[in-house]
Amino acid sequence: MSEFDVNRSQQTDKSTTVRWVLSHLSHHKLLILAMLAGAFGNAALAAVVPVLIGMAFDAALETPANLQMIGWMALGVIASQSTRAVLQLGRNFSSAVMGERLERDMREELYVSLLGKSTTFHDSQPVGDTMARATNDVHEVNLLMNPGVNLVAGSANFMIMPLLVAPTYHPQLAAAPLFFIVTYILAVTRYLRVLQGIADRVRRAFGMLNGRLAEAIDGIELVKGTAQEVQEIGLFNNNATRYRDAAVEQGKIEARFLPLLLLGVTQGIGFTHALYLFNLEQIAVGDVVGYMGLLALFGFPTFISLLAYSRVSLGLAGARRILELMNAQTLLDENAAGHQAEIVGGVTFEDVTFNYVDGAPVLQAIDFSIEPGQTVAVVGQTGAGKSTLAKLINRTYDVENGRLLVDDIDVRTWNLAALRRQISIIEQDIFLFSRTVGENIAFGCPDASREMIIEAAKAAQAHDFILNFKDGYETVIGERGVTLSGGQRQRLALARAFLTRPRILILDDSTSAVDSATEDQIQQAIVQAAANQTTILITHRLSQIRWADKVVVMRKGRMEAVGSHEELMGSSPAYRRIFEQYEAIEE
Structure with a gap:
């Protein structure tokens, strides 16, 4: 395979x-x-x-x-x-x-x-x-x-x-x-x-x-x-x-x-x-x-x-x-003859279990659904399995047991390239190539024009700092983006995601390295983009949690609770404790 x-x-x-x-x-x-x-x-x-x-x-x-x-x-x-x-x-x-x-x-x-x-x-x-x-x-x-x-x-x-x-x-x-x-x-x-x-x-x-x-x-x-x-x-x-x-x-x-x-x-x-x-x-x-x-x-x-x-x-x-x-054997197949279509945005987890090492499950009995166009926040303590949950959607890894559906079709039935082209994940550890700024933004969309690249950079609040570079969008950045600050790397990654116009956008704590004012501007861009896509936020930012249509609470690899912010504040002690901890951090 x-x-x-x-x-x-x-x-x-x-x-x-x-x-x-x-x-x-x-x-x-x-x-x-x-x-x-x-x-x-x-x-x-x-x-x-x-x-x-x-x-x-x-x-x-x-x-x-x-x-x-x-x-x-x-x-x-x-x-x-x-x-x-x-x-x-x-x-x-x-x-x-x-x-x-x-x-x-x-x-x-x-x-x-x-x-x-x-x-x-x-x-x-x-x-x-x-x-x-x-x-x-x-x-x-x-x-x-x-x-x-x-x-x-x-x-x-x-x-x-x-x-x-x-x-x-x-x-x-x-x-x-x-x-x-x-x-x-x-x-x-x-x-x-x-x-x-x-x-x-x-x-x-x-x-x-x-x-x-x-x-x-x-x-x-x-x-x-x-x-x-x-x-x-x-x-x-x-x-x-x-x-x-x-x-x-x-x-x-x-x-x-x-x-x-x-x-x-x-x-x-x-x-x-x-x-x-x-x-x-x-x-x-x-x-x-x-x-x-x-x-x-x-x-x-x-x-x-x-x-x-x-x-x-x-x-x-x-x-x-x-x-x-x-x-050496690999566990995933590109499924060249698999299903290909434009993703609407529905995601369903059906009793999903996953582990990296046999006998040590990372996720157990995950069961919830996301409607097309919804914004969902995934919260939980460190090590709860939040990032792993996101990587199952685009088949970075495959579920061990259960099923994961995109638009009511098992992800393993999809043509892998067709699935991944329409899903964008911005992770905590952002990778940038030792190429120009423009090439990094256009990596997922190599045919993009300069105008499209600039538009995406503006939406990610990256345009201004890019122009401060001597060569602007032609500036060559170091491998993995080591010549940039954490906030600059995150904004370039957001611009790259915005340019591809994904049907499902997954943000894994992707604004943790930017200041509050820049985050507010980025969030406005995400809100505008979210009108045409399903958005999954792995975050501890209270503003993003409150904004989400649905919140999924993770604890030790299990789904502790799911519902809106108001519902969970009233019904889930675990969510209240997490929310209070996040509130204390922001203060």
């Missing part, structure tokens, strides 16, 4: 990590073919050099020396290596393009997936770890392709050439290359199995390091306000040490790479065997020289595989972490 999805022309197989990577690569068949052709041609032409040198060596030993043959061999080396350079360029270019496209496509797929996850998922997923996966882990997949797979393909072809060419000197000379290939495959298989675990540890440690750093930066005001810089540095050092230890462990495994020993043993066996055949006069001196040159080709896969297989392991570990994030 997903809260949001898009029609993608490229579908991918997410059943396993390798299949997911291959499904992305399958869209680049020509590039794969170019890389493989370049890898084979590069290795084949590399094998030509020792063969030509061996032939030139025999020509030099003739009496007199066959200088013409030596010259032709030299021209052969030049021609073959010039062609080889072109093929190698094609191989490297193809793998580099594939790596970049792989990174681009996977990052886009992950971004779409993250936008489709429910709020419940994002509440439990550290932002820093998510960013590490979306940036560093995705880039590791790029490096998996180039240089990782690129070098693996190249080294595989270099290993084949001695086995193919050596028997042309003497059939027995295939023994040493065959010994190296078999033992190399066994050694690399074991090496990759051990490296996989430590590569996963390295990526997890980096995610933890990045996650903690993001938390510290995001909460920098709290860190400095409580003078906890030293403690945070200590925690960062602990995470950095964990990451370093994992990376050092990976280095120790790479240092014990057995093929380095196998290369020396193979060359020793091969040289001894070749000299033995030479003594039997079954091969010439030039054949011995050419054969040893062929065995030297094993040096490329031996030395380069340290980097190549490490990159492949880290790339697959990164891909596993990305796929883990994408495959």
Whole structure:
């Protein structure tokens, strides 16, 4: 299930990590073919050099020396290596393009997936770890392709050439290359199995390091306000040490790479065997020289595989972490084929129960209704479940039991986008993007004209302070609106809500940071807007409570009472106590 999805022309197989990577690569068949052709041609032409040198060596030993043959061999080396350079360029270019496209496509797929996850998922997923996966882990997949797979393909072809060419000197000379290939495959298989675990540890440690750093930066005001810089540095050092230890462990495994020993043993066996055949006069001196040159080709896969297989392991570990994030279950479905219509504004709670954690209900047996166009105030002590109640209406969260209806239709039956476009919630913790003031106001209505933006800002009593900025509506504000006061952020959020003209407007203590005079002006704008919409006020402001058509009293997750202000003052002791407390606060 997903809260949001898009029609993608490229579908991918997410059943396993390798299949997911291959499904992305399958869209680049020509590039794969170019890389493989370049890898084979590069290795084949590399094998030509020792063969030509061996032939030139025999020509030099003739009496007199066959200088013409030596010259032709030299021209052969030049021609073959010039062609080889072109093929190698094609191989490297193809793998580099594939790596970049792989990174681009996977990052886009992950971004779409993250936008489709429910709020419940994002509440439990550290932002820093998510960013590490979306940036560093995705880039590791790029490096998996180039240089990782690129070098693996190249080294595989270099290993084949001695086995193919050596028997042309003497059939027995295939023994040493065959010994190296078999033992190399066994050694690399074991090496990759051990490296996989430590590569996963390295990526997890980096995610933890990045996650903690993001938390510290995001909460920098709290860190400095409580003078906890030293403690945070200590925690960062602990995470950095964990990451370093994992990376050092990976280095120790790479240092014990057995093929380095196998290369020396193979060359020793091969040289001894070749000299033995030479003594039997079954091969010439030039054949011995050419054969040893062929065995030297094993040096490329031996030395380069340290980097190549490490990159492949880290790339697959990164891909596993990305796929883990994408495959994580989300609890809400966008219901693309669901009900779509203009909301009239009726809201009904039918025995609604909700909890964030199993066994700890936040809301229990909520049962009341709101008529279209009504203004309803929700009051109660801190922790009574007021904000949670509001977030069920637009399906930020889904009810556990019971039903929540909008216009007599279960919210789960609505098309999620159609539902949310017509419901606006202004929360206590207001989020503003690091964009211009105008762009922030128009976020929910990107096609709005400047005149519409200004009109909404005026209604929210934000126009005057915006004009005091040097660049007015083009002023770029800091992330989360940190360069603004609390009251300014709230007024911009109100302007954003007014611009979208929602059918249901939910204000979660959204005027708590403004002065009484500004609040009165904002309330007048809300009253004017309320004539065409259903308005839900989560508030402790007495003026707003008295103004409401209906008041819902919440206590410990339950609905204590519901009715008009006058009715509740006469019938509900709990409401009277709350009202008196609010009255004392305002005084």
